[in-house]
Amino acid sequence: MGKEITSREQDYSQWYNDLVIKGQLADYSAVRGCMVIKPYGFALWENMRDVLDKKFKDTGHQNAYFPLFVPKSLFEAEEKNAEGFAKECAVVTHYRLKADVNNKGKLVVDPEAKLEEELVVRPTSEAIIWNTYKGWIQSYRDLPILVNQWANVVRWEMRTRLFLRTAEFLWQEGHTAHATKEEAITETKLMLDVYADFVENWMALPVVKGVKSPNERFAGAEDTYCIEALMQDGKALQAGTSHFLGQNFAKAFDVKFSDKENKLDYVWATSWGVSTRLIGALVMAHSDDDGLVLPPRIAPVQVVIVPIYKGDEQKAQIDEKVTEIVKNLKAMGISVKYDDNDNARPGWKFAEYELKGVPVRIAIGARDLANNVVEIARRDTKEKASVNMDGIEDYIQTLLHDIQSAMYNKALKFREERITRTDNWDEFVQLLDTKGGFISAHWDGTAETEDKIKELSKATIRCIPLDNVQEEGKCILTGKPSSQRVLFARAY
């Protein structure tokens, strides 16, 4: 069947690629570093997007759309932000191609169609948005602005991986404007909570909420809050970030407002985003050597039903029963597919849906029908059960809930077993080399030490957990005094 998957033990990285490609989530494309998101992968993204979009709207945000291009002069207005993204941005310099008469009419860039000012394809939209907000904000009555955008962005990464790091990716970016610092910080934290809630309760993936060290901050932010997840190979993955931008962009774009006392001040800002990278996290956190394992709450297909029959008469009897079950499940809001395609055998279908990570598979044959039972297999544990058809819909609904919880608990247990405290440098390195996971260790708080630790161990500070316990200690590398532990890990 050509669907063999490399095992995790054999080659974790190849296993991941196999799942993404053979599981029909995405494909490589003709454009360096860009991927094609295939219908099955996109259906997953749509489910994720819809849940997040509702959460954003429930917390008072509205969607809008800003230009794809950022004129160079705007791009460089906020210095740190520009510095952070200039190294990896796609630049539009011309607006026309023309036929080259000297080369069989092949198309070439038309030198007469050179732009006066180059346009950067947005790697993130703070610049273009804050330049726009300048026209929207005069007084405190215009605040807050709570806007989100679903968009594509481009970052010219040199080493790309499907979903995890691609030159173009899809994301949402919230950009809010506030009258006070406190309100902006509250917003930053609120959106971090929204992300954590989504990733934990829909993606079944536990996260650590924390704040980044200055080295790992978003370019142009005062503080970057993040959620960090752990993958099965023991490496961490940043699953979402929420930035408190202070007045940096307001100052760069001269966005002031008059407060109730008619005093002028710069506006306070946040931005926050999650991307199609989350799909990579989902794949790496839950799947196994047989394929994807998708959490029921965001799986494109939650239940698949496969008939097993000989001849038209058996098929007709099964069809009749299945039609009823499908109708009932759909009425309960469960996404179900009846695969009665007779070009493929049941065994092939079983493998296919296992590969695609459909949470629940129901097989129903003639003898099952006679006994008023079906065979139900759950994807996560691979347990099978013969279940009475009476009340089968409630059974499935409960099972989907159970799978969701079980997947979360399994990932949580895995993660909990891999948060290790150490005060010894050799052990620190050894832990990273063997068990992986998060290492909770003291750090002297300097960028230099952070850089040195990264150089020596390939581990970065993933975050300083929120509500971190304050305790006296000595930096794992330098031995200098430290007031708290932070979480280190090797990361995607």
Added chain:
Amino acid sequence: MGKEITSREQDYSQWYNDLVIKGQLADYSAVRGCMVIKPYGFALWENMRDVLDKKFKDTGHQNAYFPLFVPKSLFEAEEKNAEGFAKECAVVTHYRLKADVNNKGKLVVDPEAKLEEELVVRPTSEAIIWNTYKGWIQSYRDLPILVNQWANVVRWEMRTRLFLRTAEFLWQEGHTAHATKEEAITETKLMLDVYADFVENWMALPVVKGVKSPNERFAGAEDTYCIEALMQDGKALQAGTSHFLGQNFAKAFDVKFSDKENKLDYVWATSWGVSTRLIGALVMAHSDDDGLVLPPRIAPVQVVIVPIYKGDEQKAQIDEKVTEIVKNLKAMGISVKYDDNDNARPGWKFAEYELKGVPVRIAIGARDLANNVVEIARRDTKEKASVNMDGIEDYIQTLLHDIQSAMYNKALKFREERITRTDNWDEFVQLLDTKGGFISAHWDGTAETEDKIKELSKATIRCIPLDNVQEEGKCILTGKPSSQRVLFARAY
């Protein structure tokens, strides 16, 4: 209030811009020809998108996502398509900016980061998609492919207008692959019907379904089907197109499949799209000199309730009643906003919601409460009525339906009065100069005549209506024999 709108009579074009800007649908941006879609405009687009997306899925299509960039070699593979879009495409030539040490560190394009092959920002995605389909299609079993993408595209238009013609716009583009010509043509027509259904029954805008003359065909298509709508200034607007692409793209990208008899053949293709341009059509077709008039089925807010009160006690009484009405309306799926913001007076709010085109406005004061009535104003006709509160929800639901029909019927009547037959050239030109609308006239079928008519009258052939009556006649310009009338108009 600074919200004065130019009247249609005074300056139709300025009236349109006023509505878009002051009605909070969109804004100009810092990027030439690109616009910012504001939250209210985007909410409208989301409603339109959701309806269309459901229709696409109901007709068997799935969403996917393909790269923003098209490498030049792929872009030029289908010659006519390339020729059609090369003149107006944004080209990425570099992937990095660097600080210019000779100019205060200002960012400049890094000459060392020049791409080996230029990337065109997609003006449409046939090339990148058919290059991808090549890897997806081997046999008839892989067909049909029924895929749609919601995306941004860029066409470097020289003269832009908000929504109607912008350098970047949002759209959906369906790209399907079929085993037979017949199936592809059926798909092309099916999607035209989906568009017509949407524009007529959701946007309340009657359309003529037809096929384009060769001159007006999509670059690379065998046939372009279209829906054409009429604006209030008598100009036509192409509201959607569905293309039968024949085997042109399959040949350009060498996409073959083996049929049931194991015979190899090129795949048949369609593509179809509608864009944010539809918002421009919506504004121009229905609105009046006081602002937008939005059809209830896609209006972001269908009903607004404005309280009229003196003092907290009256307010509390009104609040109580309104809370109940709002709850009931929401339960019926009606989108309702209670505007009890006490920073603005009722008169200001009335004007604001009139400007924004909210279909139904309810005013409720203390005396109304005592009389158990509310005042209901409909936006389209501006009729007001005092209505008993008992059963008010059903009244509103019926009213929303009535407004939807009335808007469609009004637009239909307007359009019907502006389809004029003529066999006389002077009358043809005079009609265009005065009444506008569609002119049904004979044409000799040649591209030369079509060009000449456009040159002399600024009118183009909008379409050859589907199921056109065949009748003998003489070309309106050349007098040469013609077998049918076609629809001419000046157009956006």
